[in-house]
Amino acid sequence: MASTVVQHAAPPPLAERHGRERATRSGIWVAIFAITMSFAAFTSALMVRQGSGDWKHIVPPPVIYLNTVALLISSITLERARNRATSGSRPQLRNGLPWIVVTFVLGLFFVLGQYLVWRQLAAQGLYLATTSNSSFFYVFTVMHALHLLGGIVALTYLIAQITSRQGQPRWSLFDGAATYWHFMGVLWLYLLFVISTRL
Amino acid sequence: MEDAAVQPVQVHAPPEGFIRKFVFSLDHKMIGKQYYGLALMAVFMGMVLSWFMRFHLVWPDAKIPGLGAIAPTGAPGGVITPEYYLSLLTMHGTLMVFFVLTNAPFAGFGNYFLPIQIGAEDMAFPRFNMMSFWTTLVAFIVLVSAFFIPDGPPISGWTAYAPLSAVGKDAGPGLGWGQNLWAMSIALFCVGQLLGSLNFIATTLDLRAKGMTLMRMPICTWAWFITSCIGLLAFAVLLPACLLLLLDRMAGTSFFIPSGLVVSDRLQNHAGGSPLLWQHLFWFFGHPEVYIAILPAVGIVSHVLITSMRKPLLSAKVMIYSMMSIGFLSWMVWGHHMFVSGMNPFSSLLFSFPTLTITIPATIITLIWLGSLFGANIQINSASLFALGFVSMFVSGGVSGFFLAQPSIDIYLHATYFVVGHFHMVMGVAAIFGILSGTYFWFPKMSGRMMNETLGQIHFWITFVGTYCIFMPFHYLGLVGNVRRYSSFVDDFMAPLMPVHKFISIAAFITGAAQLIFLYNLIHSRFRGKIAPENPWNATSLEWSIPSPPPWNNFGDKHPVVFHDPYQYGVKGSKGDFVMQDSPEQVVGGWDK
Numbered sequence: 001m002a003s004t005v006v007q008h009a010a011p012p013p014l015a016e017r018h019g020r021e022r023a024t025r026s027g028i029w030v031a032i033f034a035i036t037m038s039f040a041a042f043t044s045a046l047m048v049r050q051g052s053g054d055w056k057h058i059v060p061p062p063v064i065y066l067n068t069v070a071l072l073i074s075s076i077t078l079e080r081a082r083n084r085a086t087s088g089s090r091p092q093l094r095n096g097l098p099w100i101v102v103t104f105v106l107g108l109f110f111v112l113g114q115y116l117v118w119r120q121l122a123a124q125g126l127y128l129a130t131t132s133n134s135s136f137f138y139v140f141t142v143m144h145a146l147h148l149l150g151g152i153v154a155l156t157y158l159i160a161q162i163t164s165r166q167g168q169p170r171w172s173l174f175d176g177a178a179t180y181w182h183f184m185g186v187l188w189l190y191l192l193f194v195i196s197t198r199l
Numbered sequence: 200m201e202d203a204a205v206q207p208v209q210v211h212a213p214p215e216g217f218i219r220k221f222v223f224s225l226d227h228k229m230i231g232k233q234y235y236g237l238a239l240m241a242v243f244m245g246m247v248l249s250w251f252m253r254f255h256l257v258w259p260d261a262k263i264p265g266l267g268a269i270a271p272t273g274a275p276g277g278v279i280t281p282e283y284y285l286s287l288l289t290m291h292g293t294l295m296v297f298f299v300l301t302n303a304p305f306a307g308f309g310n311y312f313l314p315i316q317i318g319a320e321d322m323a324f325p326r327f328n329m330m331s332f333w334t335t336l337v338a339f340i341v342l343v344s345a346f347f348i349p350d351g352p353p354i355s356g357w358t359a360y361a362p363l364s365a366v367g368k369d370a371g372p373g374l375g376w377g378q379n380l381w382a383m384s385i386a387l388f389c390v391g392q393l394l395g396s397l398n399f400i401a402t403t404l405d406l407r408a409k410g411m412t413l414m415r416m417p418i419c420t421w422a423w424f425i426t427s428c429i430g431l432l433a434f435a436v437l438l439p440a441c442l443l444l445l446l447d448r449m450a451g452t453s454f455f456i457p458s459g460l461v462v463s464d465r466l467q468n469h470a471g472g473s474p475l476l477w478q479h480l481f482w483f484f485g486h487p488e489v490y491i492a493i494l495p496a497v498g499i500v501s502h503v504l505i506t507s508m509r510k511p512l513l514s515a516k517v518m519i520y521s522m523m524s525i526g527f528l529s530w531m532v533w534g535h536h537m538f539v540s541g542m543n544p545f546s547s548l549l550f551s552f553p554t555l556t557i558t559i560p561a562t563i564i565t566l567i568w569l570g571s572l573f574g575a576n577i578q579i580n581s582a583s584l585f586a587l588g589f590v591s592m593f594v595s596g597g598v599s600g601f602f603l604a605q606p607s608i609d610i611y612l613h614a615t616y617f618v619v620g621h622f623h624m625v626m627g628v629a630a631i632f633g634i635l636s637g638t639y640f641w642f643p644k645m646s647g648r649m650m651n652e653t654l655g656q657i658h659f660w661i662t663f664v665g666t667y668c669i670f671m672p673f674h675y676l677g678l679v680g681n682v683r684r685y686s687s688f689v690d691d692f693m694a695p696l697m698p699v700h701k702f703i704s705i706a707a708f709i710t711g712a713a714q715l716i717f718l719y720n721l722i723h724s725r726f727r728g729k730i731a732p733e734n735p736w737n738a739t740s741l742e743w744s745i746p747s748p749p750p751w752n753n754f755g756d757k758h759p760v761v762f763h764d765p766y767q768y769g770v771k772g773s774k775g776d777f778v779m780q781d782s783p784e785q786v787v788g789g790w791d792k
Contacts (some may be wrong), residue, residue: 023323023405030400030431034393037435041480045443045454048476052457129451132471139446 024172025179032183035147039187042143046136046198058133058199061120062190067113068192071148074106075185078178085174093174097162100174103181107148114145133178133199142192148184151177200655211325213751222334225325226751231311232645233300237332237339237635238400241298244343245716248291253704255279257697259687260447273351273763282372286294286369289373290346291540292357293381296492297388298339303634304495306395309423311645313399315742316420316779318408318759320752323401325557327394332477342384344375344732353378354665356684361477362462365447366469382441389438392430399427408741410761414516415780417740417765418505421519422498425526426491432530433487443675444517447472450753482533485699490529492626494522496633497564497593498592500586503640506738507583508575509776511766513567520566521560524724528557537612547606554604561597565590580738581655585636588663589629595667599674614684617677620670628666635662635717642721643735647747648728654720658713663669665710672699739777740765764789 081096081103100101118138121127127135154177161169214220214229224230254261262277272282322328345352353373355364359381368375403424407416415724416424443454447469455477464644501518505511512518521630534550568590576582599621602608610617635658642650681688681696688696735745741759742749759781767778767786778784 019319019406020323023401026404027324027397027401030397033398034431037432038439041436041483041586045439045476047482047548048473048479049454049471050472052473128446129453132453135446135452135454160240 005007021170021172024170024176028176028179032180035183035187039140039143039191042136042139043194046194049132049136050198051170056131056133058121058126058137058195060137060195061117063113063120064117064192064195067110067117068188069186070106070113071110071188074110074184075105077106078103078181082174082178093162093168093171096174097159100155100159100162104152104159107152107155107181111145111148111152114141117141137195137199141194144184144191147187151181151184154180211321223323223329225329226313227310227322227325228329228645228749228751230328231307231309234310234335235307237336238299238303238307239718241294241302241339243714244630245294245299246714248294249710250286250711251279251717252284252287252291253707255284256341256688257701257704269346270351271734272349281686281687282354283351285356285684286352286373286377288684289354289356289359289381290342290352293342293385294541295627296488297385298342299390300492300630301430301488303631304333304499304637305423305426305491306331306392306421308499308634308637308641309399309426309495310395312641312742313420314402314406314463315745315749315753316765317403317406317419318411318754318761319402319406320754322398323406326330326396326397328784331391331394331398334387334394338384338391339479341380341387345384346372347382348376348380350375350377353381356631358481359477360481361444361447361472361474362457362460362467365455365472365474365477366460366462367448369465369467379445380619382445382448382748386441386445389434389441392434393438396427396431396434399423400431402708403427408759408761410676410760415761415764417498417502418512418515418518419495419498419502422494422501422522426494429487429494429526429529430491433484433491437484437488439561440477440484443480443554444477446585468628475537475540475542478537479533482536483530485536487529489622489626490525491635492630493593494525496589496630496637497522497602499637499640500589500631501568502583502740503586503593503636504571504577504590505766505768506640506736507578507580507586508571508768509578510571510575510769511764512571514637515764515766518564518567521563524555524560528553528560532557533606538609540732541644544606551604551606555601556595558601558604561593565594565597579654580639581659582636582640584656584659584663585632585639588659589632589636591663592624592629592632592666595671595694596621596626596629598728599624603622612677614682616673616681616683619683620673620677623673624666628670632662635659638721640736642724643731644742644747644749646725647731648724648727649735650724650728651720654716658716658720660715661716664711665706665713668706669703669710673706675699737775737777739767739779741780744779744781 016170073088077099081099085091085093085096118141121137123133128135128138158173158177161173211225220230251263251266254263260278263274266274266279267277269336270283273286274281279287310322310328321747350368351373353359353364354371355374355378359378364374364378381687403420416569422508432776446452447454447456451468453469453472455474456467456472457474458470460467460469531553534546535554538547566567599617603612603618603621604792639650639655676696676699679696680694731747733747741761744759745754762781762783763778763780764785765780767789769776770778770786773784778786
């Protein structure tokens, strides 16, 4: 029998989901676990380095808070997309497309905003190697931005799949991208906390 | 829609064309073989490096032919300088630990057999799987390229301690671009392993066939699963460490370099870093890494022994829980590599205690093997010989760990040949024996042909005796104070040890040469070996229920269904002395409940 590619318009009940759908879900959580561990390593490096003196607190440029708000709103918009895609008489991912695009734009806004933060820090004379604080500031924010860019790539792929004429992408693609995106928001809140209190 | 939900999703299309089949393959079996091939290249390279070292230790002024051309500054005229000796041992360690011991038993055999043993068509993410291999291959090429740059490979050891590895070329040869290439290579390797571990975990959790509960998975599958859990978290720590090292080296940051450091009469323009931080980050990865190296071998050996003994282990469940405990405890012991680093002595106690505790599950595992072997009528073949050899080496190598785990003894033994003997016996011999046992066992399945049994047994005996001759004396050398990582021993008190070193070197050359027997056997059997039946060992796990070699989607159009645990040997009343795991024949007992 010819191979069939399962196409789900709306999420099937968990029990019926085929192994590969479940695997995508597990895979995202495993990736989240690994990324968390990496940032735990960076945090422990920070804690060890704080032991030595010469620690001058950095006041983060205020635009960082605007970026934070944008990122948090983007999580809300992504959930709105999920809502739209799963409700109504004919649930399909295409219904959530406008909100997915909004999320994508907010994500780009965040990354560009972070770039502005870095430029403002540089204007104060704080570069990557200037002080220990500034090193960690750049390492944390750049690593987060790079991971978020990965999420943006995922959203781009999702949008491309939805808008192509070849039917609906798998639900697990949206689900995975959304879980990852929310994780980026949570991670950012943690990093912002570290930056404002410890750096 | 209802049909669609339960129809199987084809993981990827059947491979067409040479590139898709053999180069950029999505098939876990080909990827497993690619990893194995890479490990084979790396192990011979690493072995040659060790020969250079052993040669130099005994005959320091010897000219090694050809080496002068590759390393005109490091080995002018083929005579190895002390700095180049350090380069050799750095690359030997890096190649062996990363590209052999993490690749072959885990990425190699695991990729090939995990999906089959759980009844899946392929790994969960075949494209990630392919990317993980190619990332690892690029990492290998980046690492080896360090040999061919003018300054040569780094001299800081596979452990790359800061500040030596962080300050740059002021600190010595190979510490400019050599160290950069090393750090980039290892960072890439981490990415490859993270992708691989992700695949293993998701596949094991979600792609098991009907009836294949977690407790019905073979022991080697459990070993790969536990290893991938450890690997996911361990490599997630090494990657940041390598990135921070690269930033220190290339961007002027000071994560690991303290203030006021003067190297080669030059004040280093860094401030406030902590060399100890590198050790913490590295060993937090490094200790779990050695369990990543040994656990798959433990699993493979258990699998082979059960098949050869024709009876299950005393308790496979306890074996699995012991492997899990080792995985769990491995996170708590990293400081035992740092007893003499200047840390608070109280922390030594905190690390020593879990280190000694970890000997408990390791001992339980050994006792289960020994207890199972007692009274067993074991079928002797190359695979089972190497499995038995593994048990011997695991004990011999592991026991020295008990000594090193105690700070008071370690103060004396740290950085001596005692340590080198310990880790070579467990990693350099035992883990390799696990790989070899797996090779002889699974070669018929992978290639459809049998390996030559006579050559296999000759290979075993020379290797078994030879590795004992090489590495047992290391413990003696360490106890009398022979320091490690020295290119020559000019102190008076070490002069009487030179005959021991000579013995070791000669044993090393002979044992190394014997590996060519294996290589010949491998290649010759691949093309001219006797055609293998589907189940030459009368084994029970799912890989033996499919053709040799397996078709591209493993089980063809059938989806296997599993009825009991995988080690139903010696079952009374069944046809033959075993029951295949996918046979609905009723069995009594079983440890999968």
